[in-house]
Amino acid sequence: MAKKVRKIEPIHQKVMLELKPKKRVCAYARVSTDSIEQQDSFHYQVDYYKNYISNRDDWEYAGIYADEAISGTQVKKREEFLRMMKDCEDGKIDMIITKSVTRFARNTVDSIKAIRKLKLLGIGVYFEKEHINTLSEKSEQMLTILSSIAQTESENISANTKWGFRKQFEDGSFKISTPAYGYMNDENGQLIIKEDEARIIRRIFDEYLSGKGTYTIAKELNKDNIPTIRSAEEWQESVIRVILQNPIYEGDLLLQKTYRTEVLPFQQKANKGEVPQYFIENNHEPIITRLEGQTVREIFEFRREQIGIDDSGKYQNRYDFSSKIVCSECGGTFRRQKIYIGKPNERVQWCCVQHIRDIEKCSMKAIREENIKEAFLTMWNKLVTNHIDILYPLLESLKNLRINEKQEVEIKELNNKIIELTEQSQILSRVVSKGYIDSAIFIERQNALTVELKEITKRRNQLLDKNGFEKEIEGTTLLLNIIRCNSDIIEDYDEKLFIQTVDKIIIGKDSEITFRLINTLELTEHTRK
Incomplete structure (x- = not known):
């Protein structure tokens, strides 16, 4: 007589399968440029993943997180990515689907850090192109390799871009995309004077040559409601200092005043001799004369020595109380003032910067240094x-x-x-x-x-x-x-x-x-x- 075997499923397992909730699955999509083609790709990804997740009986659609037209080299710049991670921490997501490792992150450190954090929460990331589920045992080594390749690719693209810029610097063909205040680009990308702004530039140089300081110049520009650079709230003395030291107003151009670091995460830094700079003489029409520019630099250097600024541009606190006095009313710092100069009652006092700018915002009176x-x-x-x-x-x-x-x-x-x-x-x-x-x-x-x-x-x-x-x-x-x-x-x-x-x-x-x-x-x- 033939044996007949029939498997009897355990009651507990059957009940658990019936009660097991659907897995809440979301998708992460990213388009890293703002071209029309990539925008179409972006919308395609959103539609694709919405249908892909909804068609699975054991999955529940948990939404699409999509960063549009943002670079993937730094996670902190991707708002949707960070929102997705927060929802994972809050227990709203069980699984993430994304197109590939390069779509998830191009920074190896950020990528692995995020994946490990999700694994601790019991949340897997599935990469369609590579067929990798991060919850599998062999996934991490492969992910590290793939993320490293993606990071290297991003660094190579950056290096090629910088090489292209440097070649343009060397042959003088580089076109400035955002001209300095006082200039604009013509149809060929060449710098030409923007007369309404040039008048302000001439005023700044004239007032500095007449003896006014950068703080006073900025204060008077704000008082006269002069439009600021790139819609800033108000003129700052630091902006005036930059204008006074910029050779562009003499008709010259200094290129590569800043540079980007070689490896991720890319950072923009002031060029203090780390990479070459390129000086182009007589590049465009000047707003001021060379004599004016030279005189301003001489005055500027003399004042730097007088108030104790080092080569890095930081104050050396010539005065004991510099940067140490704080206003209890508004929290502002106090500035040194010399009043009644040349008179018998000449004295030094310290006054809240906020009070100097607007007495309505801070009523704190000045205090004598001797007190x-x-x-x-x-x-x-x-x-x-x-x-x-x-x-x-x-x-x-x-x-x-x-x-x-x-x-x-x-x-x-x-x-x-x-x-x-x-x-x-x-x-x-x-x-x-x-x-x-x-x-x-x-x-x-x-x-x-x-x-x-x-x-x-x-x-x-x-x-x-x-x-x-x-x-x-x-x-x-x-x-x-x-x-x-x-x-x-x-x-x-x-x-x-x-x-x-x-x-x-x-x-x-x-x-x-x-x-x-x-x-x-x-x-x-x-x-x-």
Whole structure:
């Protein structure tokens, strides 16, 4: 008699299959250029995926996320991509379908990071072209390779584009797509003067040559309601500085003042000698004379030296209070002013920038510099006299607020380990420079040290974040050391002491001056009215 076998499905599994909900599936589409052909492709992708998902009985359509006419080299620029990731985190999506790895991301780091994040959420990404589901065991290695190829392709395209631009720079055929204020392009792409804007350029140069500063020029342009560059809210003194230093207004052209980094994510940076620049003399009709341009540069350089600006364009804080005084009313910084110049009552005062621009937005009055110095003198002498009763109990309290004493010990051990590893790295560098070890061995050991140092530093920083009060403790300890070296009452304002001990000055109503010290302790004094 023949055996007859019939499989009986388990009750639990049958029930689960019946109760199992449909998988919520969405699609991600992207078109990376704004050409008409690609726009058609974009709409095609939206229609295709909507039908593709809806035709599956076990899938539920969860929408289309589509970034239109945006580059795929940086995820942060793709609003729809970020919205999709947020919906995944919120549990609204079970699976994502996209055309290919290159449509998902062209940056390997961003691509793998996003995929791993989705995998932790139990969400797979299916790439149609490559037939890869990221939830499968062998997917990650293949994805890494494919994403790297896509990234290399993007970098090659960027390199070819830059090569094309440089060839145009070299033969002088480069056409500026967005001309500087005062110029526009003719039908051949050549620069010609835009007379209404050129009048403003001549005004800026004339006023600077007559002795006005960039701040005053910008302020007066705003007062006269002069249209700004590219619809900015108002004229800024930084814009005036750029105009005054631009050789374009003398008829010359300086190309490649900025450059893009070679690898992803691409970044635009100021060219400070990293790549060649190209200077084209007599390229177009000038708005100012060469003598005017040269005189402006000489005045500009003289003023830079006077107010202490370094080669990077940053202020060296010629004055003690520069960038340190803050308005308690509007949060603006205070600017130094010299008033009644040449008169017996000539004096220096500091005033809120917002108040200077618009008294309606900030009513904080100016304060004399001598009053700030007098208030600091009073505050410092009080602190020195009472530091034992103020700073030592404060330091003890801060240490007692530490979350975990064991963490204190571990932080100390990690700091010692960081110092040790740093010294090992330096010794290793000296050894290889003298030829005592092979370069390959050096690279291997150096890499191992770098990895270990990175992990230890990361652990130390995590503990510091949890422990807290690091800045307050270090600042209080430093204050005590400064007082030990300056324990006498001072009779005159001491510039060095101020710079060493004060982080910010907060100007308040009713003649209040609050000094925020380097340990965040705030001490308030009242000035003479």
